[in-house]
Amino acid sequence: MVRRRHRRRLRRVVPRTRAERPPRRTATDRIDAASRSGFRNRTVTVRHRRGALLRWYRAHRRDLPWRGAADPYAIWVSEIMLQQTQVKTVRPYYTAFLERFPNIAALAAAAEDDVLAQWTGLGYYRRARSLHRGAREILRLHGGRLPSDAATLRTLPGIGRYTAGAIASIAFDRAEPILDGNVRRVLARWFGVDGAKLGKGEEEKRLWELADRLVHGAAPGDLNQALMELGATICLPREPICPACPVRNACFARAHDAVGRLPSATPRKKSxxxxxxxxxxxxxxxxxxxxxxxxxxxxxxxxxxxxxxxxxxxxxxxxxxxxxxxxxxxxxxxxxxxxxxxxxxxxxxxxxxxxxxxxxxxxxxxxxxxxxxxxxxxxxxxxxxxxxxxxxxx
Missing domain, CATH: 3.90.79.10 (Nucleoside Triphosphate Pyrophosphohydrolase)
Incomplete structure (x- = not known):
């Protein structure tokens, strides 16, 4: 039997000109490539860390008047008040508003001027008008009960995707995602989602997808509140407290020294x-x-x-x-x-x-x-x- 030797053909390497050479990858390129390649794996890993996030939240959450509220109406009021307004500002108004209008029927029966007077000092009065109109719609169309599904909630005045998800998950234990400024920052750093590379539309789509994957599991309302709490108290825009973060070992931005760069800055609307x-x-x-x-x-x-x-x-x-x-x-x-x-x-x-x-x-x-x-x-x-x-x- 004659053995044949297979000779390796050596491919001749022709040096490229400077114009033909691919551009050197920057640190940003490497981060984005890693983000794309590990996207699914990291999602699975993080979903298994939901327990750590929930335990941290239950141990460290702030004592806020709307936390633990069993009444969907009270949760609806709190979420509308918290739109574009800081927690410390909302606290006294929330309590006073519920004392004056304790339920949907009381709010619907009130005159608009009375509702607006109770809102005085909180600003953005369109929110108060939306609550008032919403209460009347709930009486007229939903038998006086706040809808429990996000799609129907979004038909009410002043309720968008984020607010509908927050109400549905916190008040009704529905697995609905949320994405506000705090949650956006947490997810962008945790998963390495870079809007500067992806474009704002693709970034938004990916963050909503992540939020949706995370919320499916036990206690979706607590999970959503944990994400908000993490962004408000630990994963801060400047000088985040990474050593205290319950998901620091799974955080993409921390591992790649990109905490200061993520999320990408959103261009401000010109004044x-x-x-x-x-x-x-x-x-x-x-x-x-x-x-x-x-x-x-x-x-x-x-x-x-x-x-x-x-x-x-x-x-x-x-x-x-x-x-x-x-x-x-x-x-x-x-x-x-x-x-x-x-x-x-x-x-x-x-x-x-x-x-x-x-x-x-x-x-x-x-x-x-x-x-x-x-x-x-x-x-x-x-x-x-x-x-x-x-x-x-x-």
Whole structure:
């Protein structure tokens, strides 16, 4: 038998030119590649660590008034109040609101002005209006009971995907995912999800997928609250307390020294500066307030009459026209009392306050004007901008 020797053919390596060489992989590229390759494996690993996360949460969670609430209505109120508002701000308002409106029927039966007055100082009054409308819809369409599934919850005013998931999981033990700023930061670091490489749309999709995988298991409501608590107290935007984290050994960002880089920064919406003329009309210790429409830039419920100014337009002329056209009231606007600024979301308002007097017309004939005693202003749902102007003008 003749043995044949198989000779290895040596492939001739032709050196590439500089233009043909692939670019050197950066640390960011390596992190993203590792994130993609280990995505499923890490998900399985982390799902097995749900127990550690839940044990940490039950041992270290903050004592908040809505924690442990068995009433779905109370959980709904807390989640609406916590939208864009810090926990420390919400605490006293939550308790007072439930004392005033203890159930859905009581809230639905209340006048909108009473609901808004109870909300005074918390800001973003659209949330209060959404709660009020939602309570009436629940009575009309759902027999007075808050829906338990996320899809139906999202049909109610002011409830999006995150809020629906939070209510369904915490109040009804449904396995529904959540994704707010805190949870986004936790998951991006834990799994190495890099929006700078993936693009914001793909990043969002992947984070929701992760949140959905994690929530399936025992105690979905506690699991979601554990993720929120971890982001609020340990996995902080700056200077996270990694040694105290219950999932530190499974954390991608910690293993790859990427905690400071993840999640990728979201470009901030450019601020828009708007000139606003504000009327301060007083009489016998009272000030004239207006129920704003869409053209009043102060966005409260009862506020000082105000109007956006075009270019170099005069505030006195614009305010005079507003009173005449909207309220059929004639006013004489006087000198500028002072200027200040106020921020509302991405808008920076440059407020120019002017004193004035009524010349013709009766306030009582307009349902959108009212006199309010200055010493009782704190009991009315007015915007922070109105408070600033009145401090400036008094």
């Amino acid at each position: 828009v500066t708007v000139r606003v003329g504000v009327a301060v009309i007083r009489r016998a210790g009272k000030v004239l307030l207006e129920r704003p429409d869409a053209t009043n830039p102060l966005r409260g419920t009862w506020d000082l009459p105000a109007v956006e100014l075009d270019g170099s337009g005069f505030a006195t002329e614009a305010l005079t026209r507003r009173f005449d056209q909207r309220h059929r009231v004639a006013v004489t606007m006087g000198a500028c009392l002072g200027r200040t600024t106020h921020g509302i979301l991405h808008r920076r308002l440059k407020l120019e306050a002017h004193g004035g007097t009524l010349r013709r017309g009766r306030v009582g004939e307009s349902k959108n004007l009212t006199w309010v005693a200055l010493d009782s202003l704190g009991n009315h749902p007015v915007s922070g901008a109105t408070h600033k102007v009145l401090q400036l003008a008094t």
